[in-house]
Amino acid sequence: MAAIHERxxxxxxxxxxxxxxxxxxxxxxxxxxxEKGRIYTYIGEVVVSVNPYRPMDIYSPSYVQDYKDRxxxxxxxxxxxxxxxxxxxxxxxxxxxxxxxxxxxGSGKTEASKIIMRYIAAxxxxxxxxxxxxxxxxxxxxxxxxxAFGNAKTNRNDNSSRFGKxxxxxxxxxxxxxxxxxxxxxxxxSRVVHxxxxxxNFHSFYQLLSGAPENMINDMNLSRDxxxxxxxxxxxxxxxxxxxDKQDFRGVMDAMKATGFSLDEISTAWQVVAAVIxxxxxxxxxxxxAAVSDQTLSSxxxxxxxxxxxxxxxxxxxxxxxxxxNVVDKHLNVPESIYAGQAFAKAMYERLFSWIVGKINDAIDxxxxxxxxxxxVIGVLDIYGFEIFDNNR
Ligand SMILES: Nc1ncnc2c1ncn2[C@@H]1O[C@H](COP(=O)(O)OP(=O)(O)OP(=O)(O)O)[C@@H](O)[C@H]1O
Numbered sequence: 001m002a003a004i005h006e007r008x009x010x011x012x013x014x015x016x017x018x019x020x021x022x023x024x025x026x027x028x029x030x031x032x033x034x035e036k037g038r039i040y041t042y043i044g045e046v047v048v049s050v051n052p053y054r055p056m057d058i059y060s061p062s063y064v065q066d067y068k069d070r071x072x073x074x075x076x077x078x079x080x081x082x083x084x085x086x087x088x089x090x091x092x093x094x095x096x097x098x099x100x101x102x103x104x105x106g107s108g109k110t111e112a113s114k115i116i117m118r119y120i121a122a123x124x125x126x127x128x129x130x131x132x133x134x135x136x137x138x139x140x141x142x143x144x145x146x147x148a149f150g151n152a153k154t155n156r157n158d159n160s161s162r163f164g165k166x167x168x169x170x171x172x173x174x175x176x177x178x179x180x181x182x183x184x185x186x187x188x189x190s191r192v193v194h195x196x197x198x199x200x201n202f203h204s205f206y207q208l209l210s211g212a213p214e215n216m217i218n219d220m221n222l223s224r225d226x227x228x229x230x231x232x233x234x235x236x237x238x239x240x241x242x243x244x245d246k247q248d249f250r251g252v253m254d255a256m257k258a259t260g261f262s263l264d265e266i267s268t269a270w271q272v273v274a275a276v277i278x279x280x281x282x283x284x285x286x287x288x289x290a291a292v293s294d295q296t297l298s299s300x301x302x303x304x305x306x307x308x309x310x311x312x313x314x315x316x317x318x319x320x321x322x323x324x325x326n327v328v329d330k331h332l333n334v335p336e337s338i339y340a341g342q343a344f345a346k347a348m349y350e351r352l353f354s355w356i357v358g359k360i361n362d363a364i365d366x367x368x369x370x371x372x373x374x375x376x377v378i379g380v381l382d383i384y385g386f387e388i389f390d391n392n393r
Contacts, residue, residue, distance in 0.1 A: 006038070006076050013077050014042040040077040047082045051108040059115060064122045079112055083119040090376050091175040098379035106157035113167070113382045114143060120169065120378070124176045132176045135364055137258065139169065139180055142360045144255040148207055148248065149353050150184070152191055153200040153235075158242045162188035162202065163353070164383045170366045170375040178375060179366030184357045189346040192276060195235040202349075203248065205232045208273050211249020220274040221300045231280030231345065260363045272352045275304035279345045282316065290317045290337035316341050 006013050011032040018025055033041055034050045039058075041048045058078070067080035069088070075081060086097045099116060101109045117139055125132040147159065154160040163184050170179040195201055209217075209224050209232075217224065226238040256266050278301045284290040292298045292313050302309040317337050318329045332340060362368065366375060 010036045010038050010076075011041075013038075014044070014073075015048070016042070016044050038077070040079060042072075042077045045072060045082075045085065047077060047079055049079060049103075049108055049112060051106065051111075059118070061122065064119060067119075068123050079115055080119050083116040084123070086116075086378050087120060087123065087171075087175060090171060090378055094173070094374075094376055096377045096379070098381065100381045100383075102383060104156075105154065105160055109382050110147075110151075110159075110161050113165075113380050114140075116380060117143075117169075120177065124171075127174075127176070129176065131370075132178065135177050135179055138260075138360070138363050139177065141255040141258050142182070142364070144248075144251050145259065145356060145360065146182075146184075148204045148252040149202060149356055150187060152188075152195075152202050153240045153243070155196070155198045158240050159203075161382065162191060166379060166381045168377040168379050170377050172373055172375055179368065180364040181361055182357055182364075184354070187350050187353050189350045192346045192349045193231055193280065193342040195232075197235060199235040200238055200240070201232045201235075203243070203245065204252075204273050205277060206238055206243075206245040207249040207252060208270055208277075209245075211246040212270065216270070220271065220304065222274060222277065229277050229280055231277060259360055261359055265359070269352060269356065271304045272348055275301050276345045276349055278304070279341055282341055284317070284334045284337045286334060288333055289331040290334045292316065315344065 011029045012018055013033075015026060015029065018029060030041060030048070030050060033039075034052075037052075037056070039050045039052050039056065059080075063078070063080060067075055067078060067084050070081070070084065072081045072085045082099065086099055089095065090097045101112050103109050121136040121140060125136065146165070147161070150161060150163045151159050152162050154162075164186050166183040166185075168181045168183075169177050170181075172178045191199075191201055200206065206226060209222060209226055212220075212222075226232045232238065253266065256269075257263075261269070278297060282297060282301070283293045285293045295309060295313075298313050298316075299309045302312045305312065314329070316332075317340075318331050319340070321328050321330050
């Protein structure tokens, strides 16, 4: 049992063995263990994890070896044991397994899912097959891309996932990863046009502004200062000490290339981000019939989206109505056009995100590497945490 491997001073390693089953006893044990640097505690086969908010030297290769092919209660509580158990069960019983990670925002769910993936990557493919290495590489690198476009700084977490993720990793009969699939759901698209005090838009916007090379910035008619753009400056200070947007931009570019995005596709993705940034600054004039006030700006956005200025303005300032078999364009007034612009920005960004996830899925589709045999999956559900907003949109 877990307790055998840890001295009493570290508290009880499995809550099932607590002498008294009460909330205070539970919390006292959790606190004691945390103070002694033990962030993981079991409740049977469930792992309770307390976010240390500091790097811990407990994920190195020697720890991987300590947990590899062991039974869950053989070693002190660790998320590696859970990952190993899922992998072993799947292999031994040829049965699909699922790991559910839940907790409030900032509690460490996404980090936990990455630790699980890195553990699985470390203990598989002893044979060194190239395709398995490629799949593992894409699975790990795709996190950079997903986080750039789907994570944001919130008041609770500098790198908060603003979408839910369910990821399947497919394994062959030997237990080596041969592919995967990511289901994303409920991207918080309202953030594209509105951020609360102290929060930011998705990282991608700031990464583009600070990391893109000069010629790209010029081609997109951008200035580097987020304060110049309404959709990215509502939360106040855009600098986040724990993030390096410039460096992260390069990381995302590398990850996109490694995942199989063509240069053209990468450029298109950033152009959509630039178009959204510019869209926030569009203003409208007019009484009943709104018109875009700065046509130079609508030309720039049109260029990013490869549509004419006229078509873009029409999309923002009118809507199509079908009545009695007739289809007519109805002019919008200024508030309606502002609303249309915001809806357009949100829809475009959401589609961009889904398209990116689709591209990653193409790259890790088991059939991509020619795998046709039977496979089993480990599913990892990382569902975003609960928060209380001033305004729940
Ligand atoms: N095991 C860990 N070791 C060290 N630091 C950690 C660990 N887990 C989480 N952290 C720290 O806590 C931060 C928040 O964790 P994470 O983003 O995983 O939370 P989350 O539960 O996924 O939040 P959200 O629901 O907002 O996405 C991380 O950026 C990291 O700094």
